[in-house]
Amino acid sequence: MTLFWLAALLLSLVSAAILVLPLWRGSRADGEQDMLALNRRVFRERLAELERDRADGRTDEATFAELRTELERNLLSLEDGPAGAQAARRSPRLVSLLVVVLLPLLTFAFYYGVAAPRGLPAWWQLRVEMGPSVDKLMRGEAPTEADAAGHTLVDFVRLLQDRLQRDPRNADGWFMLGIAYMQLEMVQQASTAFEHAWRLRPEESRYALLYAQSRVFSNEGQLDPQSRKLLESVLAREPAHEGALLMYGLSAYRSGDYGTAVALLERLQQQRAERNGGTGSPMLAQVDAALADARQRLRLVADGKGVVAKAGLRVKVRVDRAVAGEYSADDTLYVFARALAGPPMPLAVVKRRAGELPLTIELDDSQSMLPQQPLSSVPEITVTARISRHGGPEPQPGDLEAVAVPVRQGKEVQTVELVLQSVRQ
Numbered sequence: 001m002t003l004f005w006l007a008a009l010l011l012s013l014v015s016a017a018i019l020v021l022p023l024w025r026g027s028r029a030d031g032e033q034d035m036l037a038l039n040r041r042v043f044r045e046r047l048a049e050l051e052r053d054r055a056d057g058r059t060d061e062a063t064f065a066e067l068r069t070e071l072e073r074n075l076l077s078l079e080d081g082p083a084g085a086q087a088a089r090r091s092p093r094l095v096s097l098l099v100v101v102l103l104p105l106l107t108f109a110f111y112y113g114v115a116a117p118r119g120l121p122a123w124w125q126l127r128v129e130m131g132p133s134v135d136k137l138m139r140g141e142a143p144t145e146a147d148a149a150g151h152t153l154v155d156f157v158r159l160l161q162d163r164l165q166r167d168p169r170n171a172d173g174w175f176m177l178g179i180a181y182m183q184l185e186m187v188q189q190a191s192t193a194f195e196h197a198w199r200l201r202p203e204e205s206r207y208a209l210l211y212a213q214s215r216v217f218s219n220e221g222q223l224d225p226q227s228r229k230l231l232e233s234v235l236a237r238e239p240a241h242e243g244a245l246l247m248y249g250l251s252a253y254r255s256g257d258y259g260t261a262v263a264l265l266e267r268l269q270q271q272r273a274e275r276n277g278g279t280g281s282p283m284l285a286q287v288d289a290a291l292a293d294a295r296q297r298l299r300l301v302a303d304g305k306g307v308v309a310k311a312g313l314r315v316k317v318r319v320d321r322a323v324a325g326e327y328s329a330d331d332t333l334y335v336f337a338r339a340l341a342g343p344p345m346p347l348a349v350v351k352r353r354a355g356e357l358p359l360t361i362e363l364d365d366s367q368s369m370l371p372q373q374p375l376s377s378v379p380e381i382t383v384t385a386r387i388s389r390h391g392g393p394e395p396q397p398g399d400l401e402a403v404a405v406p407v408r409q410g411k412e413v414q415t416v417e418l419v420l421q422s423v424r425q
Helices: 002-056 061-080 082-117 120-140 153-166 169-184 186-198 205-218 225-237 242-254 258-276 282-302
Strands: 313-320 332-339 348-353 358-365 380-388 400-402 405-408 413-421
Touching: 002 061, 061 153, 120 153, 120 169, 120 225, 153 169, 153 242, 169 205, 205 242, 225 242, 242 258, 242 282, 258 282, 313 332, 313 380, 348 358, 348 380, 380 413, 405 413
Parallel strands: 313 413
Antiparallel strands: 313 358, 332 348, 332 380, 380 400, 380 405, 400 413
């Protein structure tokens, strides 16, 4: 920062010098040379005229002497310089001094008043105070709690982004940025950061696993071709990796791939049982519920009965004309079903392109987020929809929202109409 101010001061002084030098030179040439030379030339010409008049007899000797004395007196008074001439010689120097002093002052005033980025001092202070802890993370070291004391997770993200702009091939930095985004519930940004880390070091299982997890989260808990490929690569290197078995198995279950879900969750169940006797683990209880349901669905398919959803909602979604121009076709539409009285986490989510509107969506147990809590298990729910301008499921300003509609579930399929009619502030 000091170097910046020194450079700014030097440039201001150089600019002032460029303006002052011609003025200074002009002052000396005009005030001290040109005027004096002109006066002397006029004196010589007038004296020559007087001498010619005397020689021709038009002027006597006494008159000639008197006029010559008057000319010499005038020349001497001009060379001594009247007060006006002296002031004229002094004024360019005064103007030069004012330019040298005022130009740097006006430059700094303009910078602070108009051009200076807002919050720049706070940004430099953040870099000084939190920079060492971020540098440790970039080197793969664990910072202490004192390193980040007094700062927020958002501060950490800003500084880490700055470091990665200068060192974009630092895989650990991208990985930590992805974790920070996940903690801020910015799933799309986290997925991009994890992808950078994975592409730099594709052999690192934790990078591949969290990249797959972020893709699964942004895809309603279901697998896509890339997340499936990532999880398979982890299990190919580490067949007993419990995190990969759990994520792959549950995601396959939510995606309707019950055969893969049963195979993977049985492996995980066996490994966990051998390690701790199979008791007292909440994770195993979730695995048991998903495994039991997947086995039942496979048996129904084997018996030719198919898989019948236990609940059903037909959701019609459209956009009000008043906000029809507030979104683009590539934005993301989310339809959520939540418990009327309970946690805000959705029971079921469906994701579509906003360009498909208006549309009708079928919601049933197959879209449930948790196998131990299917949609049909909650009698009173609310259904709502949102167009996400940034692509993620978390609400942000500018999103289009519909009013939540309460529904009491029954044995029959019910129809719900949602109208996207307000812009989130």
